[in-house]
Amino acid sequence: MSFFEVLTQYQDFSFDDYFATVTDADIARIVTLDKLRPADFLALLSPVAANHLELIAQRAHQLTVQYFGKTIQLFTPLYISNHCSNNCIYCGFNHTNEIKRRTLTLAEIEEEAAALSRTGMQHVLLLTGESLQATPIDYLVDTVRCLKKYFASVAIEIFPMEEEEYRLLYREGVDGLTLFQETYDQETYRKVHLAGRKKDFRFRLDGPERGARAGFRTVNIGALLGLAESRRDFFFTGLHAAYLEQQFLDTEVAVSLPRFNEAECDYNPPFSVNDKLFVQYLMAFRLFLPRAGITVSTRESSAMRDNLTRLGATRFSAGVCTTVGGYSKADSSDTPQFEITDERSVAEVATAIRQQGYQPVYKDWDDIR
Amino acid sequence: MRIKINGRDQDIDTGSLTELIDQMDLPPSSLVVEHNLRLVPQDQWATTRLEEGDVLELLNFVGGG
Amino acid sequence: MTDDTLQLGNKTFTSRLLTGTGKFADNALISGMLEASGSQIITVALRRIDQQSKTDNILDSIPQNVTLLPNTSGARTAEQAVRIARIARAASGTNFIKIEVITDARYLMPDNQETLAATEILAKEGFIVLPYILPDLPLAKRLESAGAAAVMPLGAPIGTNRGLETKPLIAMLIENCRVPVIVDAGLGLPSHAAAAMEMGADAVLVNTAIATAGDPVTMGKAFELAVRAGRKAYLSGGGQCSDQAVASSPLTGFLN
Numbered sequence: 237m238s239f240f241e242v243l244t245q246y247q248d249f250s251f252d253d254y255f256a257t258v259t260d261a262d263i264a265r266i267v268t269l270d271k272l273r274p275a276d277f278l279a280l281l282s283p284v285a286a287n288h289l290e291l292i293a294q295r296a297h298q299l300t301v302q303y304f305g306k307t308i309q310l311f312t313p314l315y316i317s318n319h320c321s322n323n324c325i326y327c328g329f330n331h332t333n334e335i336k337r338r339t340l341t342l343a344e345i346e347e348e349a350a351a352l353s354r355t356g357m358q359h360v361l362l363l364t365g366e367s368l369q370a371t372p373i374d375y376l377v378d379t380v381r382c383l384k385k386y387f388a389s390v391a392i393e394i395f396p397m398e399e400e401e402y403r404l405l406y407r408e409g410v411d412g413l414t415l416f417q418e419t420y421d422q423e424t425y426r427k428v429h430l431a432g433r434k435k436d437f438r439f440r441l442d443g444p445e446r447g448a449r450a451g452f453r454t455v456n457i458g459a460l461l462g463l464a465e466s467r468r469d470f471f472f473t474g475l476h477a478a479y480l481e482q483q484f485l486d487t488e489v490a491v492s493l494p495r496f497n498e499a500e501c502d503y504n505p506p507f508s509v510n511d512k513l514f515v516q517y518l519m520a521f522r523l524f525l526p527r528a529g530i531t532v533s534t535r536e537s538s539a540m541r542d543n544l545t546r547l548g549a550t551r552f553s554a555g556v557c558t559t560v561g562g563y564s565k566a567d568s569s570d571t572p573q574f575e576i577t578d579e580r581s582v583a584e585v586a587t588a589i590r591q592q593g594y595q596p597v598y599k600d601w602d603d604i605r
Numbered sequence: 606m607r608i609k610i611n612g613r614d615q616d617i618d619t620g621s622l623t624e625l626i627d628q629m630d631l632p633p634s635s636l637v638v639e640h641n642l643r644l645v646p647q648d649q650w651a652t653t654r655l656e657e658g659d660v661l662e663l664l665n666f667v668g669g670g
Numbered sequence: 671m672t673d674d675t676l677q678l679g680n681k682t683f684t685s686r687l688l689t690g691t692g693k694f695a696d697n698a699l700i701s702g703m704l705e706a707s708g709s710q711i712i713t714v715a716l717r718r719i720d721q722q723s724k725t726d727n728i729l730d731s732i733p734q735n736v737t738l739l740p741n742t743s744g745a746r747t748a749e750q751a752v753r754i755a756r757i758a759r760a761a762s763g764t765n766f767i768k769i770e771v772i773t774d775a776r777y778l779m780p781d782n783q784e785t786l787a788a789t790e791i792l793a794k795e796g797f798i799v800l801p802y803i804l805p806d807l808p809l810a811k812r813l814e815s816a817g818a819a820a821v822m823p824l825g826a827p828i829g830t831n832r833g834l835e836t837k838p839l840i841a842m843l844i845e846n847c848r849v850p851v852i853v854d855a856g857l858g859l860p861s862h863a864a865a866a867m868e869m870g871a872d873a874v875l876v877n878t879a880i881a882t883a884g885d886p887v888t889m890g891k892a893f894e895l896a897v898r899a900g901r902k903a904y905l906s907g908g909g910q911c912s913d914q915a916v917a918s919s920p921l922t923g924f925l926n
Contacts, residue, residue, distance in 0.1 A: 237848070271845060273907065293921035482846045485811055512925050543924045611718040631719060635727035637761040642753070644760040662718065664757065666728050668697065669715025669743050670690030670828070670855075670877030 238442050239479045243420060243472060251278075251468055258282040267295045272524045277474050280520035281467045289516060296519040296548045299526040308589050309551045309597045310582070311359035312352055313393070313533075315560045315573065316340045316379060320365030322432030324418070326463065326496070326503040328573045329365045331432070338560050339370045345379055347564040349386040355555050355582040358388040358599035361414060363573075366395035366434060373401055380408040388602045391454065395433065396443035402450035411603055412454040413447035414531075415440070416494065420472035421464035428463055444476070448484040453601075455480060456531055458492035461514070462505030470517045474524050481525065490529030490551065493518055511540065515547065522548035534576040538588065541578055545592045552589070555582035608659040622653040629663075637664040674905065676850060676873055678711075679765065679798030679819045681737065685710045686867065687897045688739065688852065689890065690877025691728055699886050700731040707890030713739045713768055713877065716758050729762075739800065741768040748787035755792050767792060768822065769801040778828045782809050786816065793817030802854055805839035807846060814849050821847060822854040822875065825866065829878045831858025834865055844870040860889075860896030867900025 258279045266276045267288075279285060280292065317339035320329040328335070340348065352360065360383055364371045376394070383390045391412025392405060402413070417440060419425050425437050434440065444455045457476055459469040473491055480489045495514060496505040509517075518530060531551040532544055541552060557563055558572040580588070586596040607616050619625055622645065626633060638645045639662035645653050655661070676683040689709040691700055704712065714728055732738065740758035745751035748771065755767045769792070771784040785801045786809060793799050798819045803809060805823035813821055823840050826832035833856060834840070843851045850872035857863050863874045876893050883889035 271841075275907065289922045289925065290920055297921055482848065485808060485846065515922065515925060539924070543921075546921055629721065631721075632727065635729060636719065637716065637757060639757055644757050646760070662757075664716050664761075665719050666714045666740070666762070667717045668691040668694060668728055668881075669741050670692040670713055670875075 277524035319367040319370030424464040554585035688875035751788040826856025833862040864900035
């Protein structure tokens with residue numbers, strides 16, 4: 237069993253035809269349901285639902301408070317390498333991009349970790365490009381061992397791995413996996429991933445399942461909204477999350493809704509997701525899977541993130557730097573993976589969360605393995 | 606000889622399964638026979654020999670939910 | 671949209687009402703009940719013969735086109751259930767087995783632990799295993815992994831006719847199981863069966879309520895109608911009453 241089978245079921249499904257049947261009454265009915273089916277979720281992603289955002293927002297708010305309380309969990313990404321053998325035409329780390337490449341040494345990682353932990357952060361997300369030469373598994377294992385000295389929780393956002401490799405990292409103390417499919421549209425996927433191991437759509441698609449089987453406590457998925465028609469891509473993101481929740485009862489599933497920001501290469505996304513649409517997607521997901529996490533990165537502005545606190549977000553990155561080695565030594569000439577828009581410090585983000593009447597959570601759990 | 610039939614020790618005077626079923630006046634069409642934990646299909650009843658200490662279960666399907 | 675059918679193992683069924691052969695005043699009523707109810711699967715039990723009173727053969731009351739679902743009633747351990755299942759398969763020619771392991775004589779609660787152990791063994795032997803369980807989601811997922819063809823959570827204790835007392839627990843199974851969820855035991859009225867189907871159960875198994883009705887044939891028909899109504903309601907995406915007031919402080923004002 238794989239999510240691929242679910243995806244295949246929608247091969248000939250006409251989204252436009254379905255959207256044409258959605259009525260105002262459907263939306264009014266769906267927001268009262270205890271449990272949404274995929275068709276209900278899709279209705280909430282329809283153009284018609286955009287006329288009922290306030291109604292949906294009230295329900296999204298109520299469900300989020302019910303299941304998560306008034307809390308936002310904080311984490312910080314830590315970039316340790318921007319070496320990459322992939323050619324993803326939208327990404328700043330794209331191997332054809334002539335940027336300064338570096339991979340941190342263990343001593344540098346230790347320095348970064350120490351600098352980061354001084355901000356109070358206890359959850360760290362480790363990021364690399366995709367390069368087996370620059371960041372082989374032994375190097376990753378050593379990195380995790382180092383980070384575990386400074387942080388309660390270490391998650392990874394790296395290239396997809398085999399289940400055994402995930403298991404190895406799990407044994408070293410990694411407890412979370414973030415892996416974005418980028419797009420669920422296979423045609424688009426082929427067109428934007430020109431080289432490298434990332435060309436393998438199916439291997440990436442099954443990555444979250446392999447991670448869940450390997451034992452990771454949290455699995456965070458997402459589509460890079462704007463690469464392909466976004467209602468579809470987000471619908472499949474939701475179905476993928478539902479599939480993972482159903483298959484792996486012991487895994488906490490979360491989604492992200494990354495959308496385009498300026499990156500180092502000149503890529504114009506063919507589809508744009510404006511604020512209204514973005515909020516509609518986020519809230520629709522909350523109604524569809526009330527217990528799933530929603531991660532919002534600093535790609536979103538501080539004003540947007542402040543508002544999302546009440547609409548369904550459960551995890552924020554904070555105090556973020558997307559360049560390699562950026563925490564201990566600021567060097568403005570380095571190329572980031574993507575441009576961030578919320579540039580506030582950890583303390584500033586935490587204060588903003590408190591001002592909303594929410595509690596910023598620096599440490600959600602400790603691994604006692 | 607003494608064998609166990611449906612959990613109870615019983616003395617029988619034949620070593621033939623078919624004969625035993627006949628003696629007990631059981632309807633063969635619905636009868637299920639397990640001999641020493643092995644199911645004996647009806648066409649093997651005639652060739653099945655019983656021996657001292659054997660365990661026989663004689664079963665049939667009944668109403669159940 | 672394909673036809674709305676129930677898939678169990680390698681077999682496809684158009685009826686979502688499973689019935690049982692227990693407790694009928696006269697076994698002759700069974701074939702009429704099957705015809706009226708449209709049921710395509712019926713349970714039977716295996717027992718040591720009663721040497722004193724000769725009973726008629728229950729299998730004679732069941733038409734050839736109805737799938738036999740032998741149960742393992744009487745088993746108190748996984749080992750006994752496995753033994754009964756093997757005999758039942760050899761004797762009836764069907765791979766279908768309803769695992770029923772009961773160690774509690776007072777309420778007749780299924781023993782989930784023994785049931786899981788029996789399922790693990792029998793699924794490997796090629797049985798189409800339908801375990802009768804207390805609705806317990808982690809257990810249901812383990813049964814699924816072990817190869818069960820469906821899970822059969824109880825609505826209420828066997829024979830009590832009390833309806834869907836375990837509704838919220840069954841809802842979790844329906845939401846999270848990939849194999850069919852068949853509500854078994856406790857459904858006393860057609861409205862109970864309809865409620866189970868409305869909430870998304872894949873099928874129901876009804877025995878006592880039909881067998882002990884004044885007119886089992888008519889009651890069989892009544893359950894058939896209820897199951898179909900409930901299923902159609904589920905497929906139509908039924909509505910719910912709203913008691914939700916819209917809060918006064920707007921949450922999306924920032925988008926305008």
